[in-house]
Amino acid sequence: MVGAIATRRLLYWLAAMVALLIVGTSIGLMWADTSDVAGAFAGVTNIVSAVGIVLILIALAMKRRRRRASRLGKSGCAELDALRPRGCSRSRGRHRRPSTIRGVPEPPSDLSHVSSSGDVHMVDVGAKTAVRRRAVARGRVRMAPATTRALSDLPKGDALVTAKLAGIMAAKRTSELIPLCHQLALTHVDVELAVGESSVEIEASAETTAQTGVEMEALVAVSVAALTVYDMAKAIDKAMVIDEVALVEKTKEPA
Numbered sequence: 001m002v003g004a005i006a007t008r009r010l011l012y013w014l015a016a017m018v019a020l021l022i023v024g025t026s027i028g029l030m031w032a033d034t035s036d037v038a039g040a041f042a043g044v045t046n047i048v049s050a051v052g053i054v055l056i057l058i059a060l061a062m063k064r065r066r067r068r069a070s071r072l073g074k075s076g077c078a079e080l081d082a083l084r085p086r087g088c089s090r091s092r093g094r095h096r097r098p099s100t101i102r103g104v105p106e107p108p109s110d111l112s113h114v115s116s117s118g119d120v121h122m123v124d125v126g127a128k129t130a131v132r133r134r135a136v137a138r139g140r141v142r143m144a145p146a147t148t149r150a151l152s153d154l155p156k157g158d159a160l161v162t163a164k165l166a167g168i169m170a171a172k173r174t175s176e177l178i179p180l181c182h183q184l185a186l187t188h189v190d191v192e193l194a195v196g197e198s199s200v201e202i203e204a205s206a207e208t209t210a211q212t213g214v215e216m217e218a219l220v221a222v223s224v225a226a227l228t229v230y231d232m233a234k235a236i237d238k239a240m241v242i243d244e245v246a247l248v249e250k251t252k253e254p255a
Helices: 002-031 037-083 145-149 159-172 215-233
Strands: 131-142 186-195 199-210 241-253
Touching: 131 215, 159 186, 159 199, 159 215, 186 215, 199 215, 215 241
Parallel strands: none
Antiparallel strands: 131 199, 131 241, 186 199
16 A cells, blocks of 8 residues: 555656747747757657656556465465465465365265265165155244235135145155155155144155165155245245245154
């Protein structure tokens, strides 16, 4: 900042000196004898020389500022390197955004659906032993108290009954919605909806005997049931919110 101010002041002084030189030379030419060709030529030469000197000084000042900016950029990147695990790198003269953000953990490197090269794939569970598995998920739809009282008598019909059926149907088709999920033969799916003062609490459970778990089926059942409640009641309440969808239980035991 100080260097930029000093450079700007120097340019102002040089511009003022050149202006005085030009004005003085012009006045000298006006008082000179018009037949004095040599004097007129000397005056014009002085003006051209003054302008050339100013342009050279401006170019040198701009070059100095570019070098200073380059040094500051390198030092700033070095400071980021000291603060972050991977730091920042330069590409084509620009800073590249750090690959990680401070405070946000990196994703685990042992994801079963991601290969070492970064490609996604469906996990092979053929070598696993089939065991009895169960998962439970919950979610909530927040709404106005007046909406909860009208859920059984909406323009589209009974929202609770429709949402229960939608959740069960969705659980059975999870592999068609989530790309890398295995197609499972579900032995049981249940969806329960409890109406509160200003919300509908949803709980879904799914069971199977297979080589992989059924947590995605339970989560899909809750999500689709919540979306169905929203769809059924959106005509009278457009401020509903779906939240707290989470897996709350996952168990397995020998078949």
